[in-house]
Amino acid sequence: MIKVLIADDEALVRTGLRMILQSDPGMEVIAEAADGNEALAQARLHRPDVVLMDIRMPHLDGLAATRELSTWRDAPRVLVLTTFDRDEYVHTALHNGAAGFLFKDTPPRELAIAVRTIADGNAILAPTVTKQLIDQFTQGSTTRTEARRRLAALTPREREVLAAVAEGMSNADAARALHLSEATIKAHVSQIMTKLHATNRVQIAILAHQADTA
Helix, strand or coil: CEEEEEECCCHHHHHHHHHHHHCCCCEEEEEEECCHHHHHHHHHHHCCCEEEEECCCCCCCHHHHHHHHHCCCCCCEEEEEECCCCCCCHHHHHHCCCCEEEECCCCHHHHHHHHHHHHCCCCECCHHHHHHHHHHHCCCCCCHHHHHHHHCCCCHHHHHHHHHHHCCCCHHHHHHHHCCCHHHHHHHHHHHHHHCCCCCHHHHHHHHHHHHHC
16 A cells, blocks of 8 residues: 655645545555645654655745655655646755656546656656756756766666666666566666765656756
């Protein structure tokens, strides 16, 4: 059972998300929060597997709450809820440890899939999201030369795995594409994050794109 905490300052949004997720027999919404402080308190109390985190909330916003959660031992995975085209702070959430991004108007079925993907240790990098992430994240950020310098530390196999991650593949998808076991892919991803000093799959995917497009 995947335990989910919903953090959003709009009660209507929380109710809608709860209804969608509760209809999935493999998920349980164990708590809700209307701001970042409440999200942290509820996370301490209930220890969710995944937190759906709005960015713009009163008192303590989702960026600060995500940063705090990332410091916890056995921290929950954070899936950021965003309107994206109006949110200039998404790249900060990456640095603060968010594992993925989701539009608030995402279809119900895709929402459930996204939560499962995050809970399984993967990242949400749908193509429509990735392009906008890259465009925003690379402005004034790591140069192509710097990105390529960092990627030079990877082995050829690790580069193949990184390319799969950058395309938005899950561990299972990458395993099938590269004819490796899922456990091997997971080990490679962990090693890649260590070498690139990244905290999650989103960051290494962004770096891969920067090497080609920055």
